[in-house]
Structure formats: structure tokens, C-alpha cells
Amino acid sequence: MSCYEECDCKCGQEGNEFDSMILSETNFDVTASQLAHSNMGWFCGFDDLHDNQWPISKDDGVYLLWEKNDYCPVHEKFHSKALYVGKGRVKARIYDHAKKKGFTEGNIIYFTFLEMPNRKAKYIEQLLLDLYDFPLNRAENNGRGKLCAYISQEEADFGS
Numbered sequence: 001m002s003c004y005e006e007c008d009c010k011c012g013q014e015g016n017e018f019d020s021m022i023l024s025e026t027n028f029d030v031t032a033s034q035l036a037h038s039n040m041g042w043f044c045g046f047d048d049l050h051d052n053q054w055p056i057s058k059d060d061g062v063y064l065l066w067e068k069n070d071y072c073p074v075h076e077k078f079h080s081k082a083l084y085v086g087k088g089r090v091k092a093r094i095y096d097h098a099k100k101k102g103f104t105e106g107n108i109i110y111f112t113f114l115e116m117p118n119r120k121a122k123y124i125e126q127l128l129l130d131l132y133d134f135p136l137n138r139a140e141n142n143g144r145g146k147l148c149a150y151i152s153q154e155e156a157d158f159g160s
């Protein structure tokens with residue numbers, strides 16, 4: 001049985017396909033769970049980034065944008081679905097998303113990121129695009145899987 005109405009997944013398994021591929025192809029020591037929970041923050045519009053002052057890296061890295069869309073009362077986790085993966089100067093890229101009119105359609109978008117050299121970020125971005133379907137990525141997104149994460153109330157409230 002699934003934990004959610006919006007999705008057929010269960011709490012606790014985040015990006016298994018990603019984890020096994022990256023382990024077999026690299027020694028990066030990066031997991032889907034790290035990608036889904038590191039340096040979390042959120043925005044609805046640009047003012048949220050400005051007001052909350054999350055320490056967003058100005059350096060290179062890979063980042064993900066998420067939508068929180070369901071709740072599992074059994075495990076007390078929110079379901080979030082990955083919308084977009086990107087790489088580059090993390091702060092500049094996330095600020096650009098938040099400034100873009102109509103990007104979020106009034107919804108709260110959560111972001112997570114990991115700092116890393118661009119070369120690594122490129123590989124991770126490509127692997128994610130090959131495995132999963134990201135509704136907001138247009139280019140090179142052949143993946144058909146769903147990338148889901150399960151976040152706690154504390155994470156949802158404050159970022160991490």
C-alpha cells in the first residue's frame with residue numbers, strides 16, 4: 001500500500017535508482033537523500049529569499065526544486081516531488097527562478113542544494129535527468145521515473 005493519495009510511493013525510499021547508478025559509476029559519495037535534504041529552503045516569490053536569508057552558496061553546485069503536495073500521517077512525513085534539477089552558481093540560479101514571473105504559480109517551492117565542482121554537478125544533473133521525469137526541465141529530460149522525497153515537519157517549517 002502507498003503512503004499517499006497523490007503518489008503511489010511509500011515513505012523512506014528516496015532515489016534508489018540514482019543511488020545504485022552513482023555508486024557503480026563514480027566514487028562521488030553523493031546520495032539522493034543528501035540531494036533531497038541538504039540546505040533546504042523555500043520561496044514563493046523573490047521576497048522570501050530576501051527576507052529569510054538562507055545561506056545559499058554563491059559557488060557551483062547542483063540544486064533541486066520541489067513541491068510539497070501530500071502528508072503521510074503514519075510516518076508523519078510530507079511528500080515532495082522533484083520539479084527541476086539544475087547546476088551552476090547556486091545562489092544566482094535559485095534567485096533567477098524566484099524572480100521569474102509565473103514560475104511558481106503562487107505555490108511554495110522548496111529548494112535543496114549541494115556545493116560541488118561543476119564537473120561533478122554536470123554528471124549528477126545528467127544522471128537525474130536520465131532517470132527521472134522533472135516537470136520543469138525541458139532539455140535533455142528522458143527519464144520517466146518519479147523522484148520523491150519525504151520531509152519532516154521541522155524541515156518543512158524552517159528549512160534545514
Ligand SMILES: [Zn+2]
Nearest residue numbers: 007008009148
Ligand atoms: Zn511519491
Ligand SMILES: [Zn+2]
Nearest residue numbers: 003011072075
Ligand atoms: Zn508513510
